[in-house]
Amino acid sequence: MSVVTLEKCRENIRKQLDNVVDFWLKYSLDRVHGYCLYTGICLYCYIVQILVMSSFAFYFRGFFTCIGKDGKIYDELKYVWLQGRQVWMYCRLYRTMDRFHKPEILEAATVGGAFLRKFARVSSSSGQWKCAFCLTRDGKALKVQRTIFSECFYIMAMDELSRLTGDKDMQLEAEQMMEQLIYWVQVDPSGLGRPQLPGEVPINSLSVPMMLMCLVQQLTEGRGQEVAQKYKELGNWCVEQILQHIQRAGTAILENVSVDGSELPGCQGRLQNPGHALEAGWFLMLYGAQSGDKEIHRTAIRNFVELPYQYGWDKEHGGLFYFLDVDGHCPTQLEWSMKLWWPHCEALIAFLMAYSHTRKPELLEIFSEVYQYTFSHFPDAENGEWFGYLTQEGKVALDFKGGPFKGFFHVPRCLYMCERILDDLLENKD
Amino acid sequence: MSVVTLEKCRENIRKQLDNVVDFWLKYSLDRVHGYCLYTGICLYCYIVQILVMSSFAFYFRGFFTCIGKDGKIYDELKYVWLQGRQVWMYCRLYRTMDRFHKPEILEAATVGGAFLRKFARVSSSSGQWKCAFCLTRDGKALKVQRTIFSECFYIMAMDELSRLTGDKDMQLEAEQMMEQLIYWVQVDPSGLGRPQLPGEVPINSLSVPMMLMCLVQQLTEGRGQEVAQKYKELGNWCVEQILQHIQRAGTAILENVSVDGSELPGCQGRLQNPGHALEAGWFLMLYGAQSGDKEIHRTAIRNFVELPYQYGWDKEHGGLFYFLDVDGHCPTQLEWSMKLWWPHCEALIAFLMAYSHTRKPELLEIFSEVYQYTFSHFPDAENGEWFGYLTQEGKVALDFKGGPFKGFFHVPRCLYMCERILDDLLENKD
Numbered sequence: 037m038s039v040v041t042l043e044k045c046r047e048n049i050r051k052q053l054d055n056v057v058d059f060w061l062k063y064s065l066d067r068v069h070g071y072c073l074y075t076g077i078c079l080y081c082y083i084v085q086i087l088v089m090s091s092f093a094f095y096f097r098g099f100f101t102c103i104g105k106d107g108k109i110y111d112e113l114k115y116v117w118l119q120g121r122q123v124w125m126y127c128r129l130y131r132t133m134d135r136f137h138k139p140e141i142l143e144a145a146t147v148g149g150a151f152l153r154k155f156a157r158v159s160s161s162s163g164q165w166k167c168a169f170c171l172t173r174d175g176k177a178l179k180v181q182r183t184i185f186s187e188c189f190y191i192m193a194m195d196e197l198s199r200l201t202g203d204k205d206m207q208l209e210a211e212q213m214m215e216q217l218i219y220w221v222q223v224d225p226s227g228l229g230r231p232q233l234p235g236e237v238p239i240n241s242l243s244v245p246m247m248l249m250c251l252v253q254q255l256t257e258g259r260g261q262e263v264a265q266k267y268k269e270l271g272n273w274c275v276e277q278i279l280q281h282i283q284r285a286g287t288a289i290l291e292n293v294s295v296d297g298s299e300l301p302g303c304q305g306r307l308q309n310p311g312h313a314l315e316a317g318w319f320l321m322l323y324g325a326q327s328g329d330k331e332i333h334r335t336a337i338r339n340f341v342e343l344p345y346q347y348g349w350d351k352e353h354g355g356l357f358y359f360l361d362v363d364g365h366c367p368t369q370l371e372w373s374m375k376l377w378w379p380h381c382e383a384l385i386a387f388l389m390a391y392s393h394t395r396k397p398e399l400l401e402i403f404s405e406v407y408q409y410t411f412s413h414f415p416d417a418e419n420g421e422w423f424g425y426l427t428q429e430g431k432v433a434l435d436f437k438g439g440p441f442k443g444f445f446h447v448p449r450c451l452y453m454c455e456r457i458l459d460d461l462l463e464n465k466d
Numbered sequence: 467m468s469v470v471t472l473e474k475c476r477e478n479i480r481k482q483l484d485n486v487v488d489f490w491l492k493y494s495l496d497r498v499h500g501y502c503l504y505t506g507i508c509l510y511c512y513i514v515q516i517l518v519m520s521s522f523a524f525y526f527r528g529f530f531t532c533i534g535k536d537g538k539i540y541d542e543l544k545y546v547w548l549q550g551r552q553v554w555m556y557c558r559l560y561r562t563m564d565r566f567h568k569p570e571i572l573e574a575a576t577v578g579g580a581f582l583r584k585f586a587r588v589s590s591s592s593g594q595w596k597c598a599f600c601l602t603r604d605g606k607a608l609k610v611q612r613t614i615f616s617e618c619f620y621i622m623a624m625d626e627l628s629r630l631t632g633d634k635d636m637q638l639e640a641e642q643m644m645e646q647l648i649y650w651v652q653v654d655p656s657g658l659g660r661p662q663l664p665g666e667v668p669i670n671s672l673s674v675p676m677m678l679m680c681l682v683q684q685l686t687e688g689r690g691q692e693v694a695q696k697y698k699e700l701g702n703w704c705v706e707q708i709l710q711h712i713q714r715a716g717t718a719i720l721e722n723v724s725v726d727g728s729e730l731p732g733c734q735g736r737l738q739n740p741g742h743a744l745e746a747g748w749f750l751m752l753y754g755a756q757s758g759d760k761e762i763h764r765t766a767i768r769n770f771v772e773l774p775y776q777y778g779w780d781k782e783h784g785g786l787f788y789f790l791d792v793d794g795h796c797p798t799q800l801e802w803s804m805k806l807w808w809p810h811c812e813a814l815i816a817f818l819m820a821y822s823h824t825r826k827p828e829l830l831e832i833f834s835e836v837y838q839y840t841f842s843h844f845p846d847a848e849n850g851e852w853f854g855y856l857t858q859e860g861k862v863a864l865d866f867k868g869g870p871f872k873g874f875f876h877v878p879r880c881l882y883m884c885e886r887i888l889d890d891l892l893e894n895k896d
Contacts, residue, residue: 102733102798110795111732158663168663176665231659233588233598235606302541303532365540368532368869370855371800425800427857439798 037404039462045407046458052415053451057129059421059437060122060444061140063107064099066114066173097174098151103438106419110436112173116156118443119171120189123148125448127196133452142200149197151175153209156190164216164227170440182230187217188247195254214251218270221248238295242309245277246316253322275323275332278316282339288362289313289344303368308360310348311379317341318386325393337394341386345402348379353429354409356380373428377442380410381450388457422447467834469892475837476888482845483881487559489851489867490552490874491570493537494529496544496603527604528581533868536849540866542603546586548873549601550619553578555878557626563882572630579627581605583639586620594646594657600870612660617647618677625684644681648700651678668725672739675707676746683752705753705762708746712769718792719743719774733798738790740778741809747771748816755823767824771816775832778809783859784839786810803858807872810840811880818887852877 037045101118102111126145129136155175160166167186168177180186191210198206220228221244252271256264280297283290291307292300299305317340324333348356355375359367366372387403390396413430414422416437424442425434436442467475531548532541556575559566585605590596597616598607610616621640628636650658651674682701686694710727713720721737722730729735747770754763778786785805789797796802817833820826843860844852846867854872855864866872 104795110791111798113732168665170665172665177663178665180661180663229661231610233607233610235598235600235602235608302543365534366865368541368864368866370804370864373863374800428863433803433858434798434800435796436798 037400041404042458042462046455046462048411049451049455049458052411053448053455054135055420056422056444056448056451057136057141059107060099060448061144063103063109064101064122064438064444065144066097066100066112068097098148098155098171099444101438101443102440103436105416105423105435105437107437113178113440114171114173114175115440115443116152116168116171116186117189117441118438118445119148119152119156120186120191120193121443121445123152123193124189124196125444125452127193127200129448129452131196131200145197145200149193149206152190152193153206156186160227160229162227165213166227166229180229182228184217184220184228184244185247187213188251191217191251192254211255214255217248217251222273237300239292239300239304240277240280240295240297242278242281242289242291242312242316245274246312246319249274249278249316249319249323253319271323275320278320278340279335281313281316282335284362286339287343288347289316289340290362303361303365306362306365307367308344308347308362309358310344310356310360311358311376311382313340313344313348314356314379314386315382317344318382318389321386321389321393333393337390337399341390341399342402345383345387345406350375350428354405355413355426355428355430356383356406357428371425374433375413375426375428375430377414377422377424378446380406380414381446384410384450385453385457388454392457392461467830471834472888472892476885476892478841479881479885479888482841483878483885484565485850486852486874486878486881487566487571489537490529490878491574493533493539494531494552494868494874495574496527496530496542498527528578528585528601529874531868531873532870533866535846535853535865535867537867543608543870544601544603544605545870545873546582546598546601546616547619547871548868548875549578549582549586550616550621550623551873551875553582553623554619554626555874555882557623557630559878559882561626561630575627575630579623579636582620582623583636586616590657590659592657595643596657596659610659612658614647614650614658614674615677617643618681621647621681622684641685644685647678647681652703667730669722669730669734670707670710670725670727671722672708672711672719672742672746673721675704676742676749679704679708679746679749679753683749701753705750708750708770709765711743711746712765714792716769717773718777719746719770720792733791733795736792736795737797738774738777738792739788740774740786740790741788741806741812743770743774743778744786744809744816745812747774748812748819751816751819751823763823767820767829771820771829772832775813775817775836780805780858784835785843785856785858785860786813786836787858801855804863805843805856805858805860807840807844807852807854808876810836810844811876814840814880815883815887818884822887822891 098114098119099122100109100112101115102109102113104110123145126141130141130145155171156167157165158168158177158180166180167190168179169181169186170179172178191213194206194210198210249271252267252274256267280293281289283299289308290299291309291312292304294300317336320336320340321333324336347360350357356379357372358374358376359369359372361367383406387399387406391399391403413426416423421437423432423435427433528544528549529552530539530542531545532539532543534540553575556571560571560575585601586597587595588598588607588610596610597620598609599611599616600609602608621643624636624640628640679701682697682704686697710723711719713729719738720729720735721739721742722734724730747766750766750770751763754766777790780787786809787802788804788806789799789802791797813836817829817836821829821833843856846853851867853862853865857863
């Protein structure tokens with residue numbers, strides 16, 4: 037890729053980001069009784085607000101996330117992972133990119149955050165706070181997962197929002213939820229609600245240290261020495277846990293390993309998820325760059341970026357597989373061979389970041405290949421935003437823009453990260 | 467289809483059934499230390515047995531169900547749904563078909579049953595018996611679902627096995643588990659372990675009354691008036707619950723409805739599962755035929771057999787879709803457009819039974835279409851048994867013969883049912 041092509045690439049990415057931000061602002065905000073927060077168009081709401089002294093959440097109830105290909109809402113349920121991620125993304129855009137420093141982004145972030153704060157948490161039987169996985173339109177908990185991920189995205193949203201509002205309580209709340217999360221992961225998981233069964237062995241699933249590492253980076257970024265110190269040990273623990281997933285003499289990243297870092301038997305032990313490995317790769321690369329640990333940085337690129345591409349890329353049809361079995365058995369996940377949008381987002385960030393850190397042309401070449409596949413398959417030129425789920429052959433298999441797991445997150449985060457990396461690259465051409 | 471074609475069809479089905487029975491006898495029995503129960507080949511086991519006075523389960527530990535395309539075990543976990551179903555199927559074949567009245571079938575059934583009885587049940591916190599969903603190879607519980615289905619297949623296995631062994635305790639145990647199941651479904655589901663959440667509304671999911679109806683038929687078949695009387699009310703309740711799924715003026719079968727039989731909002735409410743509807747169809751047809759209720763019988767054929775075929779059959783590529791949305795939105799299940807083996811099994815039974823009960827040629831024509839698609843796509847001519855999961859276009863997407871949800875059940879039950887129906891049809895040609 038030449039400088040000219042990189043320029044074009046940045047231009048395209050910038051346009052895509054604008055398009056995706058517009059799409060979600062237009063369709064996903066749940067404005068009960070019509071928009072009325074600042075414009076006052078809906079008099080009914082205004083009167084009701086005064087009468088019942090209700091909070092913002094009364095008339096702006098978070099985000100719809102089940103959005104059809106043309107923007108139509110096909111389900112009113114509100115998925116908490118996606119509420120948290122959307123708040124985070126809006127804050128990040130507002131806070132760090134001039135062209136998104138606009139009142140409508142600020143409003144979406146703060147009012148979405150208020151909805152999340154008001155409705156996401158449900159107290160569990162152990163007296164600990166769990167976040168729901170799914171809420172009804174008006175915020176009633178409908179489903180609670182027995183994992184840590186709703187809480188992770190809650191923390192991301194609260195921390196990022198506190199940076200925007202300067203609200204210390206919110207920052208404290210994020211840190212308190214983080215404490216609880218650490219307790220579940222490192223001390224006692226029983227608060228998550230899963231009964232301990234005799235056949236179960238504790239496992240180290242890549243998604244857990246990966247998410248915790250992401251949260252450490254989130255909570256400490258620019259917060260000064262004290263906060264950095266507070267999470268330093270946890271950060272190191274995450275790195276150690278992530279590195280345990282390098283298996284088979286460095287030739288494979290396995291999604292699940294035992295807690296002492298050895299291979300597990302059966303499908304669970306042989307599972308590979310190239311998208312997760314790539315995502316962990318750029319988290320680890322950031323950690324290596326920030327801490328100055330060159331060895332970690334090299335490992336991140338070699339084992340978590342180049343390697344997952346090597347085994348995860350479909351040589352016949354292009355694109356990254358969703359799941360693989362390291363021994364070549366057929367995975368039991370029905371969707372194993374599908375091409376999902378998010379592993380491609382992670383791959384774009386990982387390869388562009390790896391290139392920008394090393395300037396090795398082979399990394400840029402792979403970025404270019406992933407870029408070609410991604411931009412010729414996922415974006416919907418007709419209605420905007422991206423499709424999320426393709427068949428192995430690259431045909432659109434599910435045509436909605438938002439669903440229970442696809443929201444305003446992977447696409448804009450990828451475009452945002454890539455645009456910033458390209459800005460740096462193009463400013464320092466030589 | 468002429469009589470000659472029906473003869474050919476029966477011949478093929480018979481061969482397929484033999485092939486499938488052989489495949490699972492050959493590969494799925496977990497013979498720890500080699501086979502030794504009757505043959506005494508493995509002296510080691512024999513000595514150990516005497517030394518530790520262990521039960522049968524010591525050296526024959528149920529069934530492997532994760533079986534690759536060529537018969538290789540790719541995971542040693544034992545899924546309880548599939549253990550129960552396999553025991554049931556062996557008993558049924560042994561008990562009702564002369565050519566399967568063989569010692570190896572009897573042994574597989576009884577020793578598989580002993581494993582199930584010894585290891586499947588785990589006591590829950592409420593003091594009720596739950597069955598695990600998944601066990602380790604040596605029978606330790608690894609996962610417990612918060613639904614009723616493991617228990618359903620446990621009951622099916624125990625009841626059918628008690629018919630073979632004449633063991634009254636086993637029959638009693640099946641009926642006791644059934645009582646508990648009825649309590650969970652009709653009185654209080656809290657023993658299943660799901661916390662009640664404020665956003666949840668109780669739903670009538672087709673699979674529940676369908677399974678209960680299947681169990682009523684299982685427990686009462688040939689047991690005399692007293693048992694029939696005991697479950698009569700429940701049978702009627704199941705019919706009523708199933709009929710609630712006929713929605714939109716009889717033009718749709720919806721998978722989930724409210725407990726008062728109205729449509730639910732969102733994806734959940736619009737979901738259609740043609741395979742389930744067809745399966746409920748032949749359960750209902752049997753009920754109608756046995757009870758002499760002609761109206762139910764007509765409804766079964768019209769609404770639960772013909773209708774799901776009409777909306778569920780893929781006009782472009784052939785085969786039955788796995789999931790659909792009644793309003794034509796894209797389902798959120800990633801596998802919605804895949805062609806799974808089991809809906810085709812249910813369709814074969816449903817259409818052949820409907821034809822044999824009515825002799826309407828259009829029903830035989832659809833049977834013939836489903837038969838053509840099924841037998842040209844699913845059976846593996848090279849290694850035996852059937853593939854389970856095809857892409858929308860009919861390509862094999864997952865190539866294993868057994869997995870967490872595919873065992874020795876839908877294929878042999880379909881072949882067994884169809885062979886028997888064809889026997890009747892061909893005996894009474896005119």
